[in-house]
Amino acid sequence: MSSVKVLKVRPTKIELIRLKRRLVLARRIHRILRERLTILVAEFLDIARKTVKLREELHKKAEEAYFALTLAYGYHGRKGLEKEALAVERKVTAVFGINNIMGVKVPLIETEKIEKTLAERGYSLADTTLYIDEAAKRFEELLKLTIELGEAEKTLEKLGMEIKKMRRRVNVLEHILIPRIEVTIKYLSMKFEEREREERARLKRVKVILSRRRGE
Amino acid sequence: MIDYEKALEEILKEELLRLANKYLPYKKKSLKEALNEKYPHVTTRDGSIHMFKRSELEFLKSLISEDKWDKLKLPITIELNPDYGEGAAIVRGRVEVEVVSKILGIKPQREDEIVIYRPQISVLRRHLRTTTQIAFSLRSIIG
Numbered sequence A: 001m002s003s004v005k006v007l008k009v010r011p012t013k014i015e016l017i018r019l020k021r022r023l024v025l026a027r028r029i030h031r032i033l034r035e036r037l038t039i040l041v042a043e044f045l046d047i048a049r050k051t052v053k054l055r056e057e058l059h060k061k062a063e064e065a066y067f068a069l070t071l072a073y074g075y076h077g078r079k080g081l082e083k084e085a086l087a088v089e090r091k092v093t094a095v096f097g098i099n100n101i102m103g104v105k106v107p108l109i110e111t112e113k114i115e116k117t118l119a120e121r122g123y124s125l126a127d128t129t130l131y132i133d134e135a136a137k138r139f140e141e142l143l144k145l146t147i148e149l150g151e152a153e154k155t156l157e158k159l160g161m162e163i164k165k166m167r168r169r170v171n172v173l174e175h176i177l178i179p180r181i182e183v184t185i186k187y188l189s190m191k192f193e194e195r196e197r198e199e200r201a202r203l204k205r206v207k208v209i210l211s212r213r214r215g216e
Numbered sequence B: 001m002i003d004y005e006k007a008l009e010e011i012l013k014e015e016l017l018r019l020a021n022k023y024l025p026y027k028k029k030s031l032k033e034a035l036n037e038k039y040p041h042v043t044t045r046d047g048s049i050h051m052f053k054r055s056e057l058e059f060l061k062s063l064i065s066e067d068k069w070d071k072l073k074l075p076i077t078i079e080l081n082p083d084y085g086e087g088a089a090i091v092r093g094r095v096e097v098e099v100v101s102k103i104l105g106i107k108p109q110r111e112d113e114i115v116i117y118r119p120q121i122s123v124l125r126r127h128l129r130t131t132t133q134i135a136f137s138l139r140s141i142i143g
Helices: A013-087 A130-215 B004-019 B031-036 B054-063 B094-104 B118-127 B138-142
Strands: A093-101 A104-112 B041-043 B049-051 B076-080 B089-092 B113-116 B132-136
Touching (some): A013 A130, A104 A130, B054 B094, B089 B094, B113 B118
Parallel strands (some): B076 B132
Antiparallel strands (some): B041 B049
């Protein structure tokens, strides 16, 4: 016995025509959704690869940055580092925008020059050593990477949510709605054929009765 | 009990609206215009903003000669076209075709039109994520 249920519809010819039209539309939508899903998955995988790469790079950079900081800390001591840190230019400008990937709105972050020159950093060059310069440079690189990774991870999350939703819709169309419409169309067609057969049998019977009466 | 008919109608209505390529720009911008803007962007048909990455604009700038900067309209539309088979897409426009063929390293069949396939779409999108948009052709929506 088929597990697909028949839709509750009135058994009329109009309803059959309407269902056939709906089936064509549902199949078309299913095809387009499948295509959209394929593209979104491709985008997702591409960004996932980028995210993994960025994360690996971030770990490496963080290791280097903290190592440079440790060296600077060892040379200048806590007080010395804190004194120089007070003078550091902290401003980072970033533009937050929206990027649209097939209807999915994902973030876009554009940073404006994070890596600074020695003069732009703001601390005294006379009192500091190369250790501080190196640590500052490494942390600037780390910050740039962190922002890039944040953008990529958020994009990944948004795409993932959309793919999940889209897959559910494709499955509903593929496994529930389209089969139900098909079964209902089949059921209605059979019902009409049955009615036709009944009608024909009735007419035959009437013909026989009429011919019998005429014969009397 | 769930009214499946109603659910179907809902899905179809929502998807058709989305598939009407609402995320495409209301008006495209030339590369020259985008380069001159502080925050290069276009407004989409649903009223939201789609921004371009400056690095991509610089990349595009390096691909074509200066006299073509105002002829290249952004975002470049990658049109999914069922006429060319499943997964095939088409890019129209002379300068657009030049850019795509240079990135993909292929020779276009025609000067103003190039047919690309799914793996090539991925490569193209990897290079130009914000300056390209994938759209469904009208024929794939209407049928």
